[in-house]
Amino acid sequence: MIAGSQGFAGYLRRDLLLAYRRRGEVASPLIFFVLVSTLIPLGISPDSARLAELAPGIIWVMALLATLLSTETLFASDYQDGSLEQLLISPQLLALPVLGKIVAHWLVTGLPLTMVSPLIGVMLSLPAEGLLPLMASLALGTACLSLIGAVGAALTVSLRKGGLLLSVLVIPLYMPVIIFGSAAVQAAVDGLNWLGPLAVLGAMLSAAVALCPLAIAGALRLVSNN
C-alpha cells in the first residue's frame, strides 16, 4: 500500500524535489569543484605540459572531495525530522528506497561534476583524447563514490559531528575508485587502451549497486536502535 508511492521511484522523485527546493546548498559541491580547480594553475604552474601531466589525478581528487563534501548530508535531514524513522517502519525492503535516495544524490552531485569536467580538463590542459575517458570514468566513478559514501553517511548519521569520522571511514574505500578512475584517463592520454581500467570501474559500480544498499539498510537499523 505505502510501498507503492514510497519505493525506489518515490524516494528518487522526492529527493530530487527536495534538492530542487534547496538548490543553492545542493550546488555547493559543484561550485567547490570548479572554484578549486581554477586555483590549480595559479598554485602549481600555468605551464601546460606540467598541468597536462597532473590533470587526471587532480581532477579526480577534486571530484572525490566534492562528493565527500555532499555525502554527509545524505541522511542527516531525514534523521533529524523523523522521516528516517518513518522509512524504517514502512512495510517494505529498506534497500530500494535507499537506492532511490542514492541515485537522486548522484543525479545532483556526480552527474553535474561529470558534465563540467571537460571544461576543467581543458582549463588544466588535458589533451583532447583524455576528455571522453575523463567523463566516462567520472560518470561511473562518482556513482561508486555516492554508494560507498552513503554507507559511511548511514553509519555516522546519529553523530552530531560525524564529518571527520565519515572521511576516515570512506576514504580508504574510495581509494580503488580513484586509482582506476585516474588510470583510465592517464592511459588515454598516453595513447594506451583505457577501456580496461574503465571496465574495472564498471565492475566496482556493479558490486556497489548490489551490496551498498544492503549495507546501508543494515547500518540504518543499527544506528536507529538506540
Add this chain to the structure above:
Amino acid sequence: MSTPPLITVEQLAFERDDCNVFKPASFNVEAGDIVQLEGANGAGKTTLMRLMTSALQPTSGALLYKGRPINDCRYEYLDSILYIGHQSGVKMTLSAEENLRWMSPASVSSAEITQALDAVGLRGFADMPCYSLSAGQHRRVALARLHTSKAAVWYLDEPFTSIDKQGALALQQQLEIHVQQGGAVVLTTHQNLPLDGLRKYIVESHTDLGVQP
C-alpha cells in the same frame, strides 16, 4: 477459543548503557482501546512506543500481533500501524499538501488530501512551504495523516503538543471515532483526556534517578 489480543506486550524491555530504561512492560491492546502511556519525563514513554512500532529492537521480551511474534508478520503489522513521533517527518521545504501526499498511501486521491487538510484547519495553507508555518500548524500537517491513513493502530507520541484547544478537541473526537470503528490508539500525553475506553499504563522508570536524555 478466544481470539488473541490485537497487540500483546510481554515483558518488553530495552537497555541503554547496560541499564533498563523502564521496568519491563506487559499489557494488551485490544481493538477499541485507547491506551495512554503515562510516566514522568524521561521515564521511557517514547522508548516504549518506539519498541511497539518495532523501530527499536527490544533487549528482552516480546511483541505479539494477533498472537504471533512480530518478526513472523512484520510487514503485515507495519501495514496496519501509523506512528507520529516527536519528529513527525514533515519536510520543511515541502508544502503541507506535498508532505501529506508523501506520507499517505498511494491510493489516496487528491480530493481526500485536500479534505484532510481542511479537516485539520489548514485550508489556505496547503501550498505554503512548511518552514513558513507555525509549530502548531506543523503538528496539524502530521496529524492530517490520521484522516488519510487506513491503519488500524495509531501510535501518537504527544499528539497534543502545540495544538490549540479546538484542535485538541477535534483530535479527541477523531480518536473516539477511530476506536468506535474498531481501531486502537496508543498515545502519550500529560493531559487528562475525558475519553471513553481510555486505559492508562504507567511507565515506571527503572532507576530512582530515572532521567534519560
